Amino acid sequence: MADKATFDDKRLADLDGFTVVIDAVRQRADITLDRPPYNVVSMLARDQLRLVFEALDEDDRVRIIVVTGAGEHFSSGGNIKGFLEATPEHVSKLAWNIAAPARCSKPVIAANRGYCFGVGFELSLACDFRIATDTTRYALPEQKLGQIPGSGGSARLQKMVGVTRTKNIVMRSMRITGKQAYDWGIASDVVADADLETTVDALVEELIAFSPIAQRTAKKLLNDTDDALLTTAIELEGLNYSRLRQSDDFREGVNAFHEKRAAVFVGR
Structure with missing residues (x-):
């Protein structure tokens, strides 16, 4: 039976804009970005996401972690005003927090539909598998703010697709479709939007069968x-x-x- 996750860490008593559900029978945890309508990720949520991944990594009930977004979009990105309000020390932790899926020893799947911009894209890039749909749009739009990606986006992308494609995405704030992302080796798979959940479920079951x-x-x-x-x-x-x-x-x-x-x- 799936249960809303509870954590010993007091910093996770009130999750800011996302939920965590553990299904012990299916050995999976679902982290759902849930701040309608675009699931903007706050500065606090970045800290909490790191702590949640660390807690789930230690949870024996969980074999696979799925990160998804409620509604039509994964995430349109971060809270823009939060960058101006955050201290330099806090900002320096951004990449470390968003890299939590990569540091987690368990497989992590990102289920991406709709907008997957900014930190939403960077969080997905830190996961092991990215399932896109025909509605998915990936982008790193920081140039429009007079900035560059700050949570590993350009670095991870360049490893995946090379410098030429990364310059197009970063320096032009280019949006790419789920199909392009799949063709370029960013997405693990691209499916019809209606098939996203069943595709992720099947991948979870496949991964659980291994050692x-x-x-x-x-x-x-x-x-x-x-x-x-x-x-x-x-x-x-x-x-x-x-x-x-x-x-x-x-x-x-x-x-x-x-x-x-x-x-x-x-x-x-």
């Missing part, structure tokens, strides 16, 4: 070697492969393969 320890290892390895030399990446891959050979899940996987049955992984 938790193998998934955690794969995510960390891929993140850690994203900017590594090829020789370094291969060395780290081999070390992690060797470590997983000692796991109960690997033994179960091999036995299940030879016995022609579904493996039952336990995460160790």
